Structures are given as C-alpha cells and as structure tokens.
Amino acid sequence: xxxxxxxxxxxxxxxxxxxxxxxxxxxxxxxxxxxxxxxxxxxxxxxxxxxxxxxxxxxxxxxxxxxxxxxxxxxxxxxxxxxxxxxxxxxxxxxxxxxxxxxxxxxxxxxxxxxxxxxxxxxxxxxxxxxxxxxxxxxxxxxxxxxxxxxxx
Amino acid sequence: xxxxxxxxxxxxxxxxxxxxxxxxxxxxxxxxxxxxxxxxxxxxxxxxxxxxxxxxxxxxxxxxxxxxxxxxxxxxxxxxxxxxxxxxxxxxxxxxxxxxxxxxxxxxxxxxxxxxxxxxxxxxxxxxxxxxxxxxxxxxxxxxxxxxxxxxxxxxxxxxxxxxxxxxxxxxxxxxxxxxxxxxxxxxxxxxxxxxxxxxxxx
Numbered sequence: 001x002x003x004x005x006x007x008x009x010x011x012x013x014x015x016x017x018x019x020x021x022x023x024x025x026x027x028x029x030x031x032x033x034x035x036x037x038x039x040x041x042x043x044x045x046x047x048x049x050x051x052x053x054x055x056x057x058x059x060x061x062x063x064x065x066x067x068x069x070x071x072x073x074x075x076x077x078x079x080x081x082x083x084x085x086x087x088x089x090x091x092x093x094x095x096x097x098x099x100x101x102x103x104x105x106x107x108x109x110x111x112x113x114x115x116x117x118x119x120x121x122x123x124x125x126x127x128x129x130x131x132x133x134x135x136x137x138x139x140x141x142x143x144x145x146x147x148x149x150x151x152x153x
Numbered sequence: 154x155x156x157x158x159x160x161x162x163x164x165x166x167x168x169x170x171x172x173x174x175x176x177x178x179x180x181x182x183x184x185x186x187x188x189x190x191x192x193x194x195x196x197x198x199x200x201x202x203x204x205x206x207x208x209x210x211x212x213x214x215x216x217x218x219x220x221x222x223x224x225x226x227x228x229x230x231x232x233x234x235x236x237x238x239x240x241x242x243x244x245x246x247x248x249x250x251x252x253x254x255x256x257x258x259x260x261x262x263x264x265x266x267x268x269x270x271x272x273x274x275x276x277x278x279x280x281x282x283x284x285x286x287x288x289x290x291x292x293x294x295x296x297x298x299x300x301x302x303x304x305x306x307x308x309x310x311x312x313x314x315x316x317x318x319x320x321x322x323x324x325x326x327x328x329x330x331x332x333x334x335x336x337x338x339x340x341x342x343x344x345x346x347x348x349x350x351x352x353x354x355x356x
Binding site: 002003004005006007008010011014015017018019022023030031034035038039042043045046048094095098099102113116117118119120145148149152 | 232
C-alpha cells in the first residue's frame, strides 16, 4: 500500500481519534494528546509499508501516546464542576458524571470501553488496537462495565 | 431508566466535527513548525477555473489546471515527492499573488523558485528552454527540441510539453506547432488561445 496524502488521512480519521482521546484522557488533555498522536503518525508516515488499516494504525498510536503521557503525568483529580462543557460528553449531567467514572478505570479497560461505546468499533478491531484477542477485548469491556456499576452503586 | 451501555453509547451521537477540525488545524501549524510539511498545496481561483498549486521547500513543484482530477494529482505527489502533503494555503501566498497579477495582465514574468523534480532528462531540458520564452512571444516544438539538444525529437518535445508539471509558470502555451498551428494544451485549446491573446502574441 502507498500511504495516501497525509491531509486525506488526517481528514479521514481526525474525528475518530478525537472521540477516542476525549473519552480516554478526558476533556482537559484531549488537545495535547491529539497533537502528539498525529505528530507521531506524521513522523512514521513515509516509512509505512503494508499497513492495510490506517484507522487501527492511528488509534493504536493514540492509545500508546495517551498511556505514556498518562503515566508521565500521574493521575490528576479534576472536580466535576470545573470541567469545561464538552460536547462529546452529551448534554446530560449524568453522562458527564459517568464519563468521569470511566476516567478512573485502568488503562486497557478504559481504552476498550471508549473504543466500544464512544467510537463504536467492533471487538475484532479493538483487539487489534490493544494488541490482544477479540475475546480478550470483549472481556476488558465486561470487566469495565462491572467496575462502573460498582462505582455507581 | 436506560442501561449503562445505552448511556455510554450516547457519546457516539454527539458531534465532534468542529473540535476535531480545530485540532487538525492546530496540528498542521505544529507540523510546519517541526518542518514536517514536505509539500504544501492550495486551491486557487483563476479566470480558467480552480487551479491546484503545490510547493516543496525548494519551490513550486506542480500546478494542476482546471479539469484535472485533484485527488489523483495529490495521490501522485504523495507517491512521487512525499506523502507528508498538506493543504497549507499560507505557504503559497506569493505564488497566488503572482498568478493573480499575471491573469490581470499586470505581470509579465514570474519571480518564483521552481522545483523541477517531476521532470527528467530531455523533457527537463525542453521545459527549461520553454521557461525562457518571453511574454508575448511564441516558439515551436521543433525549436524547443533543438534547444534541448536534439532537433529531430520534435514529437518527444511535444510529449515533454504535454507532461509539463507547472503550466502557466513554465509557459508551454507559448509553444506552437511548426508552421503556426496551435498544437495542444492540457487546459484545452481555448485556454491556450486566450492566454496568447492576453499576452498579445496572437490577434
């Protein structure tokens, strides 16, 4: 495969990446993570070979970059009322609170939940991005839902 | 009461288009600062329809006339020059300005650095000779072949001009058939004729 012009790649996948990162790192850090993801993709782009699924490729970069910067920074507690209005979180206050709980999930489960529900990916693709089997991806989502329910009760 | 999964799925129906577009615009600026933009392109209006112009750090590498498939042109540039190609109109302001002045009849020669990397060998020599034909003058395929070093290669000279990656700026419209026929033009013969009339080369 010859990589398409980067502008077309960016236009084609920017919304999925933005959606994923909003759910994964939260509204405060989404912009930085978005820049880092695409800069990293751009650096690697000319040497891309045999990459048949550019969407999975860039979402994998987004996941790894966000995990790295998350580790480096350490988790920050952000009071719910200080969060800026985030369109991707829906207009319901209860949805805001729910997505704040998602932020408290461990990395892989959080990524799986965001990819499944906020991005809308099939388990097979989630497995490819998280470098695990389709069944393991499904299991991560199940675990995450269980934890969310516990946190809510 | 909706289930947890339903509530999570609502995030999918919320539009992120604008936020993502703004993020993408900021990213292109950052890419430019990091010197990771190898090819910048812009679409510009002209009296002959929308043109696509592209520049590398060396200079103008392509001008695609109206009627050509722009996506195909960009794919081709991605393959032959670099896939790090972005719509960055700011990088082409000077090119746009000189083209505007030319179409308005206020500019007789272009003062733009060119990147010739899409042309090679005999074709490159033909195009460089073509670039020296002054405003308001015409030449012939035969004369260009001769200047490129092979007087008998008239047909090859015609092919080279047909493959001109930077028309208008490299004025292949000033090359006519030996004997005066208009010959061909990528933008169509009416455009060739209109340019030559504007320049006062033909009546």
